[in-house]
Amino acid sequence: xxxxxxxRQKVAWLIAIALVVLYALIPIAWMISLSLKKASTxxxxxxxxxKEATLQNYSDLFKSGSDFTHALINSFGIxxxxxxxxxxxxxxxxxxxxxLDFTGKALILSGALAIAMFPAxxxxxxxxxxxxxxGLFDTWxxxxxxxxxxxxxxxxxxxxxxxxxxxxxxxxxxxxxxxTPFQAFTKVILPLAAPGTFTAAILxxxxxxxxxxxxxxxxxxxxxxxxxxxxxxFTGASQxxxxxxxxxxxxxxxxxxxxxxxxxxxxxxxxxLTAGAVKG
Amino acid sequence: MASIQLQDVTKRYPDGFEAVKHMDLDIAxxxxxxxxxxxxxxxxxxxxxxxxxxxxxxGELKIGEQVVNDRAPKDRDIxxxxxxxxxxxxxxxxxxxGFALKLAHVDKDEIxxxxxxxARVLDLTQxxxxxxxxxxxxxxxxxxxxxxxxxxxxxxxxxxxxxNLDAKLRVQMRAEVSRLQDRLGTTTVYVTHDQTExxxxxxxxxxxxxxxxxxVDTPQVLYDDPTNIFVAGFIGSPAMNFMPAQxxxxxxxxxxxxxxxxxxxxxxxxxxxxxIAGIRPEHFEDPSLVSADKKHHGVTFRTRIELVESMGSxxxxxxxxxxxxxxxxxxAELAQDAGTADVxxxxxxxVVARLDPASNVHQGExxxxxxxxxxxxxxxxSTGGRIRTGRGTGAGVSGAPA
Numbered sequence: 289x290x291x292x293x294x295x296r297q298k299v300a301w302l303i304a305i306a307l308v309v310l311y312a313l314i315p316i317a318w319m320i321s322l323s324l325k326k327a328s329t330x331x332x333x334x335x336x337x338x339k340e341a342t343l344q345n346y347s348d349l350f351k352s353g354s355d356f357t358h359a360l361i362n363s364f365g366i367x368x369x370x371x372x373x374x375x376x377x378x379x380x381x382x383x384x385x386x387x388l389d390f391t392g393k394a395l396i397l398s399g400a401l402a403i404a405m406f407p408a409x410x411x412x413x414x415x416x417x418x419x420x421x422x423g424l425f426d427t428w429x430x431x432x433x434x435x436x437x438x439x440x441x442x443x444x445x446x447x448x449x450x451x452x453x454x455x456x457x458x459x460x461x462x463x464x465x466x467x468t469p470f471q472a473f474t475k476v477i478l479p480l481a482a483p484g485t486f487t488a489a490i491l492x493x494x495x496x497x498x499x500x501x502x503x504x505x506x507x508x509x510x511x512x513x514x515x516x517x518x519x520x521x522f523t524g525a526s527q528x529x530x531x532x533x534x535x536x537x538x539x540x541x542x543x544x545x546x547x548x549x550x551x552x553x554x555x556x557x558x559x560x561l562t563a564g565a566v567k568g
Numbered sequence: 569m570a571s572i573q574l575q576d577v578t579k580r581y582p583d584g585f586e587a588v589k590h591m592d593l594d595i596a597x598x599x600x601x602x603x604x605x606x607x608x609x610x611x612x613x614x615x616x617x618x619x620x621x622x623x624x625x626x627g628e629l630k631i632g633e634q635v636v637n638d639r640a641p642k643d644r645d646i647x648x649x650x651x652x653x654x655x656x657x658x659x660x661x662x663x664x665x666g667f668a669l670k671l672a673h674v675d676k677d678e679i680x681x682x683x684x685x686x687a688r689v690l691d692l693t694q695x696x697x698x699x700x701x702x703x704x705x706x707x708x709x710x711x712x713x714x715x716x717x718x719x720x721x722x723x724x725x726x727x728x729x730x731x732n733l734d735a736k737l738r739v740q741m742r743a744e745v746s747r748l749q750d751r752l753g754t755t756t757v758y759v760t761h762d763q764t765e766x767x768x769x770x771x772x773x774x775x776x777x778x779x780x781x782x783x784v785d786t787p788q789v790l791y792d793d794p795t796n797i798f799v800a801g802f803i804g805s806p807a808m809n810f811m812p813a814q815x816x817x818x819x820x821x822x823x824x825x826x827x828x829x830x831x832x833x834x835x836x837x838x839x840x841x842x843x844i845a846g847i848r849p850e851h852f853e854d855p856s857l858v859s860a861d862k863k864h865h866g867v868t869f870r871t872r873i874e875l876v877e878s879m880g881s882x883x884x885x886x887x888x889x890x891x892x893x894x895x896x897x898x899x900a901e902l903a904q905d906a907g908t909a910d911v912x913x914x915x916x917x918x919v920v921a922r923l924d925p926a927s928n929v930h931q932g933e934x935x936x937x938x939x940x941x942x943x944x945x946x947x948x949x950s951t952g953g954r955i956r957t958g959r960g961t962g963a964g965v966s967g968a969p970a
Contacts, residue, residue, distance in 0.1 A: 455652065455654065457650045457651075457652060457654035458654050458656060460619075460621050460641070460648075460650070460654065461648065461650060461654035461655075461656075461715075462656075462667070463620075463621070463640070463641040463642055464619055464620075464621070464641045464642070464646065464647065464648040464725075465642075465647075465667050465668035465671060465715070465719075466642040466668050466671040466672055467642060467671050468640075468642065471671065475667075476656055479658045480656075480657060480658055
């Protein structure tokens with residue numbers, strides 16, 4: 289809305305925004321509503337607001353020894369480790385790509401981009417076989433490795449855009465001040481690129497947290513099955529019960545961390561996504 | 569503190585371009601040397617080679633009698649002030665200034681002491697805990713200086729440190745830099761494209777053009793006794809006026825007057841394809857203000873004054889001469905650099921005379937002007953080299969380095 293917007297324009301804008309927000313949020317609201325309904329009344333209680341709200345579905349999820357608790361731990365652990373390793377690697381790779389001139393630089397950049405574009409489904413089958421043969425099937429590393437592979441290009445691109453905006457002179461000043469190239473990187477460049485590193489980390493974490501394809505294919509037990517895959521294996525209390533309410537409750541829980549992270553860091557994420565596009 | 573020696577130093581880029589060609593320069597311990605020249609002349613590259621930020625392709629660089637060609641910047645013990653200051657934005661002024669000492673594992677109390685001492689000298693004490701983003705341009709510049717002086721290094725290298733300041737602040741900081749260097753006595757190499765800065769700051773000034781060192785000497789010698797047409801045109805503001813000249817049986821024909829040829833000029837001029845005369849603006853004067861005993865050293869001519877600029881303490885009178893302008897690669901480059909190449913009438917025959925404010929000259933009127941003919945410089949038009957004549961131009965400058 290520009291400063292010169294007339295009241296009528298403002299109203300039109302507000303209506304448009306409200307429509308978009310409704311369109312985006314109704315499924316989530318519906319999911320929350322479902323999660324609060326009793327599992328047995330899902331088929332009959334068809335209103336938007338549950339007739340009888342209950343937290344039973346949530347407490348069932350966390351019953352001792354439930355698959356869901358394991359899955360949450362797996363999800364957090366795998367996503368966190370994949371994020372830390374890929375950001376550490378991406379930071380160094382991006383620094384080299386942003387600052388050094390070496391043969392094969394274009395090849396590495398286009399290779400990274402190609403990997404990011406690669407349809408994951410086309411490698412899942414062979415990964416399944418390889419992982420079973422070398423014993424990575426149904427283990428944490430079995431998921432961490434593919435997540436890192438697909439997250440690295442994202443991290444490298446985001447970070448090199450940030451590094452490119454940091455003036456060369458800063459490192460040269462650090463070098464003249466007596467820093468080794470590694471010290472110049474860790475003491476000057478990394479702190480300055482912290483917002484970018486953070487953004488990349490959040491994006492990588494969300495990618496790993498949300499993945500269903502690898503999690504579903506490369507795991508078989510609670511030893512490494514993450515939340516999205518676990519949801520698919522939910523069963524009702526009896527075989528005639530539909531697990532809809534339980535799935536809805538689990539879906540709400542896995543959404544919460546993402547919503548919190550995004551709300552807290554939305555400015556940084558936007559800044560990170562547009563870095564390099566607009567000179568900041 | 570140490571001396572710095574460049575011996576036959578060359579910088580060649582992979583594409584074959586030579587930014588610095590066979591540069592020889594001896595900088596004595598404690599000396600303040602300015603590298604000056606138009607943009608792209610290789611002065612910054614030369615400085616960055618001394619700092620270790622550029623590799624040296626050929627030749628030898630010594631700092632304090634030790635060859636440092638292959639040493640990393642951190643092992644050369646030099647401090648550098650960058651054009652954009654390159655302050656670390658995430659550190660306070662105190663941390664910025666103490667960074668080098670911290671890397672060198674200097675004891676904390678000692679760092680504190682030295683930073684505070686430098687801050688006191690540079691009048692930064694009340695800003696020590698602020699971030700660079702919250703400082704003004706002049707303050708940032710001083711922090712950059714402070715970062716250099718706390719180290720007490722072998723040498724200071726400064727790459728156009730004042731060019732981002734506004735004109736008034738620049739003059740002030742220029743004096744500050746000069747005082748500071750004087751006080752600390754640290755060997756300093758200072759790069760600038762501004763000849764005024766070069767003239768006012770340095771013990772010696774090294775003029776560069778297209779990667780080649782043209783002349784290294786004190787500002788006064790450069791001014792009075794330039795070795796070629798490039799140095800003559802670059803040093804001095806307003807710049808020296810150039811015009812074609814011909815020697816004929818003992819007289820030199822200038823576009824506006826004929827003067828007696830100095831000894832030795834005829835022989836030298838006979839060989840080349842032409843002669844260029846150079847007259848500094850202050851060597852013109854209103855004849856009525858020239859004392860009688862001095863007057864016969866020069867000639868008087870009439871011309872129409874096109875423009876008078878009054879500076880208060882002096883007048884700049886512009887007039888033009890009927891000639892096709894002088895052709896010289898060096899002058900073309902100077903004009904290019906000054907941006908006057910594209911100004912209509914900016915090259916060619918426009919002449920500036922710097923006159924006494926009491927002079928009786930008026931815009932648009934014909935008037936008489938006097939030239940101090942003894943101070944006309946002559947240059948070989950084909951090589952741009954200065955033709956040294958029997959009659960000296962400056963005071964006691966024989967034997968100046970080439």
